Structures are given as structure tokens and as C-alpha cells.
Amino acid sequence: MRKGSMEDAELAVLAQAGDREAFGTLVQRYAGQARRVARGLLDNEADADDATQTAFFSAYRSLGRFDPGRPFGPWLLRIVANAATDRLRREKVRLTEQIPASAQFRGAGPDREASRREFRAAVKRALAQLPERRRMAVVLFDVEGYSHQEIAEILNVPVGTVRSDVFHARRALRKSLAVWEDLKEEIV
Amino acid sequence: MSLSPFDHERDIELGNALREALSADDDDMFAKQVVARLTNVEGLRVTPASWWEVLYVWARPGLAAAVLGIVTALSVWMRGGPVAGQPDIVIDNPLRPANEAFVTTALLTTTEPPAVDLVLGLALEDVPVR
Numbered sequence A: 001m002r003k004g005s006m007e008d009a010e011l012a013v014l015a016q017a018g019d020r021e022a023f024g025t026l027v028q029r030y031a032g033q034a035r036r037v038a039r040g041l042l043d044n045e046a047d048a049d050d051a052t053q054t055a056f057f058s059a060y061r062s063l064g065r066f067d068p069g070r071p072f073g074p075w076l077l078r079i080v081a082n083a084a085t086d087r088l089r090r091e092k093v094r095l096t097e098q099i100p101a102s103a104q105f106r107g108a109g110p111d112r113e114a115s116r117r118e119f120r121a122a123v124k125r126a127l128a129q130l131p132e133r134r135r136m137a138v139v140l141f142d143v144e145g146y147s148h149q150e151i152a153e154i155l156n157v158p159v160g161t162v163r164s165d166v167f168h169a170r171r172a173l174r175k176s177l178a179v180w181e182d183l184k185e186e187i188v
Numbered sequence B: 001m002s003l004s005p006f007d008h009e010r011d012i013e014l015g016n017a018l019r020e021a022l023s024a025d026d027d028d029m030f031a032k033q034v035v036a037r038l039t040n041v042e043g044l045r046v047t048p049a050s051w052w053e054v055l056y057v058w059a060r061p062g063l064a065a066a067v068l069g070i071v072t073a074l075s076v077w078m079r080g081g082p083v084a085g086q087p088d089i090v091i092d093n094p095l096r097p098a099n100e101a102f103v104t105t106a107l108l109t110t111t112e113p114p115a116v117d118l119v120l121g122l123a124l125e126d127v128p129v130r
Helices: A008-016 A020-041 A045-065 A072-091 A112-128 A132-143 A148-155 A159-176 B012-022 B027-040 B051-080 B100-109 B116-124
Strands: none
Touching: A008 A020, A008 A045, A008 A072, A020 A045, A020 A072, A020 A132, A020 B012, A020 B027, A045 A072, A045 B027, A072 A132, A072 A148, A112 A132, A112 A159, A112 B012, A132 A148, A132 A159, A132 B012, A148 A159, A159 B012
């Protein structure tokens, strides 16, 4: 059976027995999610990738403690969130200038790619202004599609806190990105 | 889109914007690099769970099973045992002769040999003699 078509739990059991190829398949499957969660927290992409890699290594070492009866994604993303948070605290973040998201807006212009880059930067700046937990909550909910309950397990907080975090994060992001309202469909 | 803390639905629009901002183009390459480093790192291996971790995993269901067992045993015991303040019910043997105690006493206390009709009466459970 090809490992690419196997369920997470089957791959995790193989990886627990020392099958690195099985773990490699899990890495490929979750690399995107893990990187986005780390990037949601860490402004610097290289730092985020470093934290993601550390998290994958840490997850591999800790596989013995993973219960294959439970979903792999939330378990891994909890490790990623911890690794990114550790990194953030250790390096105290390279503070990006707290420029309001609208200040750098120069309109779509003729260069669509440039507008796209600006929009991405504006989203990241808006995200960076949120408290850490709200950033992760909104990324896990609206981008990765995890439920409030799963996010509560990942972030180790009550479900009500996750709901509140997602709500406040959305409100703040929409406010920050209001200036892009007319252009986002063209850009995204 | 209206915002509510009780909203269970994803905000697709905002989600797409965040995905666009946070996604990298080279996830496959990144995954391959991680796996390659994983293979090259000396001594990196899965650490088996220690006995106390295994015990911890089993502790909660084990405790739940024990509590359930105790509750079941208690309920069975409470239902089967006598209720405080209620007199014990003694059911007499309906086949026991009415004067058996008297007859037995008469037989044991007398120094004389028993009368024939007393012995016969006992045998027939009639017990007419005193």
C-alpha cells in the first residue's frame, strides 16, 4: 500500500515503529498548515520555518506519546504552536514598525503583482497587531478549518476563550483591512 | 458578513486573505528538506513512552471503571440488604407440628418410658397426648 494514500493514524503507527518514510509522508501532508500557523505568529518567515522544522523534529521524538486513536493534526499543531511561541518569546520578535495597515496603501496601480504583495504585507501587519493567541485562533479556524473544540485542545484553553479570540481577531482584522475592501476580490 | 462570537461558520473571505498572506510556494521542498535533515540527524529517534506515561494514559479510564464498579456493587448491596428500621420477616414452617416443642420436652424430661400413643402421635404428627 502506498503511504500517500494511508490514513494519518496508520502512518503514525508506522512512524512510531521507526518508519521515517511514514513520518515523511505526514510531514509532507502537514507542512503547509504547520508553516502557516508558525507564520501567523512569527513575522519573520525564516524564523517561522525554523520553528516549524524544530516542531517536526520534536513531534518525531515524541511520537511514542501520540495516541493513534486521536487525530494527528491537532496534536502536531499544538507542538508547532508551542515551538513558535517559544521562538517568539526567546527572540522577543523583531519589531516591525507599527504602521497602520492603511498607511502604506497606494492603490492597486497597474502592477497587479505589486498590489498583491502589498495586500499580503497589510494582512501580515494586521495579524501582527493581534495578541498571540488570537492570531493562532483565527488562523486555525478560518484558514485551516479546525473546530473550536480542536483549537481549544491545540491552544490548551477553554472553548469559550477560542470563540472569543476568533471573534475579536476577525473584528480587528476586518477593521484593519477595510481599506482593501474594494480591491481584495481582484487581488486574492 | 456579520460578526458574532457564536458563529460556527468559517469566514471564507478572511480565511482566503490570511491563507494568501501566510502560504509559501515551496511547501513540498520544505517538507523534503525536513525529512532529509531528519534522516541525517544522529540519534534522532522515536522515544518510547515511559511507564508512567503509559500509566497516565490508562489512569483515567481505569479510575472511571473502578468508580463505576464500586457504584454498581454498592447499589446491588443496598438493594439486596435489609432496610434499616424494617423488622426481619420470619416465615414459619407450615409443616411443623403445632405442639412439637411440648412433645419434645415431654419426651426429654420424663424418666418413664414414653407411652405408645405419644410415640405414635409423634410419628403421625397428631400429638394428642400431653
